[in-house]
Amino acid sequence: MLVRPDVRPGLVVGAGALYAGLASLTRPLTGAAAVAVAVPAAIVLVRAWRPLPPRLRPPGAARTAVAWGVLLVLAAAVELVAFARQPAYNVASPDLPTLSVLLDPLTSGGPTRFLAWFGWLWAGWQLGRR
Amino acid sequence: MTARALVVVAYVVLALAAVALGLAGRARRLGLVSVTAVVDSVRVSRTGRLVVVLGWAWLGWHLLAR
Numbered sequence: 736m737l738v739r740p741d742v743r744p745g746l747v748v749g750a751g752a753l754y755a756g757l758a759s760l761t762r763p764l765t766g767a768a769a770v771a772v773a774v775p776a777a778i779v780l781v782r783a784w785r786p787l788p789p790r791l792r793p794p795g796a797a798r799t800a801v802a803w804g805v806l807l808v809l810a811a812a813v814e815l816v817a818f819a820r821q822p823a824y825n826v827a828s829p830d831l832p833t834l835s836v837l838l839d840p841l842t843s844g845g846p847t848r849f850l851a852w853f854g855w856l857w858a859g860w861q862l863g864r865r
Numbered sequence: 866m867t868a869r870a871l872v873v874v875a876y877v878v879l880a881l882a883a884v885a886l887g888l889a890g891r892a893r894r895l896g897l898v899s900v901t902a903v904v905d906s907v908r909v910s911r912t913g914r915l916v917v918v919l920g921w922a923w924l925g926w927h928l929l930a931r
Contacts, residue, residue, distance in 0.1 A: 779922070783911075796906040
């Protein structure tokens with residue numbers, strides 16, 4: 736079905752908000768929440784597999800990527816140490832909280848969980864675009 | 866300082882560094898470019914796209930599903 740180009744962004748935002756609304760009703764650590772993440776992840780993964788037209792890398796992109804890479808490695812190291820010190824996979828350590836534990840008050844329910852879902856879906860849509 | 870406080874401080878420092886990097890990139894300072902430009906340049910290759918998408922998927926699973 737063809738959709739007019741000027742209507743398409745509104746449809747995408749509406750569909751994203753609807754999905755985020757439904758997904759934010761799922762509770763963390765449940766199969767429903769895992770499926771709600773897996774469905775858009777699979778769609779974006781398929782879209783990312785398609786070839787893209789060649790593009791030029793802007794000057795400074797490599798240097799910026801290295802800087803962000805260092806930051807991500809450091810964040811991953813803190814996260815891994817905290818995760819490794821947990822008493823069990825799904826039991827957080829109060830002494831060494833992971834990022835998800837610290838953000839739990841925002842991502843576990845309510846309007847902020849909806850916003851987190853919507854933001855994550857928006858980022859995925861951007862990654863899947865051509 | 867407790868271990869918990871140390872972890873929180875580490876995350877706050879990393880978040881501030883990320884904001885500084887983002888702002889420097891947007892302003893084209895220090896030879897840096899915006900996050901969007903970096904992600905777009907990583908997405909040039911299929912491998913880069915898959916790595917970025919897997920990172921995004923992990924973040925969603927980590928923050929929203931577990």
